Amino acid sequence: MNQFTELLETFGQVETNARLKDMTTFRIGGHAEFVSYPRNMFALAQLIDFLKKNKISYKVIGKGSNLLCSDDDFKGVIIRLDRTMNHWYIDGKSLFVEAGSSIIALSVFAARNGLSGLEWASGIPATIGGCIFNNAGAYNTSMRDNILRVLILDNGDFRWLSNEQCEFAYRSSVFHKKSDWIILAAEFELLKKDEEEIRLTMDDRKKRRLESQPLEYPSAGSIFRNTETVNAWSLIEQSGLRGMSIGGAQVSVKHCNFIINKQDASASDVKNLIDLVMSKVELKTGVRLKTEVEMFNWNHTKIPHPSKR
Secondary structure, three states: OOHHHHHHOOOEEEEEEEEHHHHOOOOOOOEEEEEEEEOOHHHHHHHHHHHHHOOOOEEEEOOOOOEEEOOOOEEEEEEEOOOOOOOEEEEOOEEEEEOOOEHHHHHHHHHHOOEEOOHHHOOOOOEHHHHHHHOOEEOOEEHHHOEEEEEEEEOOEEEEEEOHHHOOEOOEOHHHOOOOOEEEEEEEEOEEOOHHHHHHHHHHHHHHHHHHOOOOOOEEEEOEOOOOOOOHHHHHHHOOOOOOEEOOEEEOOOOOOEEEEOOOOOHHHHHHHHHHHHHHHHHHHOOOOOEOOEEEOOHHHOOOOHHHO
16 A cells, blocks of 8 residues: 555545446446545545645546546546435435435435425436536426535535525536536425325336336436427437447437447547537537537547536
8 A cells, every 4th residue: 555545545435446437327437546435525625625735636426427437547536425425314395415425315215205306316327416516307307496505615615505606507507617616415495295196206207217218228328418499319310320339339229319338338439429429410400419428537638528518
């Protein structure tokens, strides 16, 4: 064990030379030099301060359900919140939730307690922090609809942001332009409802997902954002790209806004397929699609954040 690993262990558990493909739902990526699981939000704040002072690269992630990691190794520290910062408690109609909590587990917990508002999220393999960052949503509902406030770490300080201060928009939030802000926790306000009614809604959502989405393959969910007037999948369909493949990556036949890791795809396979789809759709329809997925550790190609594409 080297000295740096020992220093990292003062903040929580540490792994070395860990596979990024095991940290994302795409099951793609190189290795991370270090992975840290901070014990709590105070240890996280100390860790971030330490890394900044020593000019060490880092990336905070949850379940990696919206990441396309490059095939290169990451020289720095991946900070994962899903193993330790995953607690919540209930107070009447309010839920206080740490950022590393699974939104699927939270939606099930809410249902058991007769609290409605998270039924749409019962099949999203993400953490609360990731869902807030992207204002995740489905079935005409999103995170913004039930969040009262969000606790963040801002340059070493803890502070709450109101719903309005989060600047939620379609698959976006203030955190896209405030990359140094780290989401720590959130307070949700939900509605009291009959537990059986909530469960029926969740069962219906699950049935619809199984019927319409290629859940049997690794992916990052929807790759492209819908436009204001038309769904991305429709534009991809019109462009004749359903089933298109590059290497082990494929535009799903079942839902063509999913790019799936069908057969040991590389990150470059997926990235090249994304670029091909964007080019073909623009040529056919005149619409330039924007991605939802975040590209990570692609420094050599200088790929911008999806919000800037």
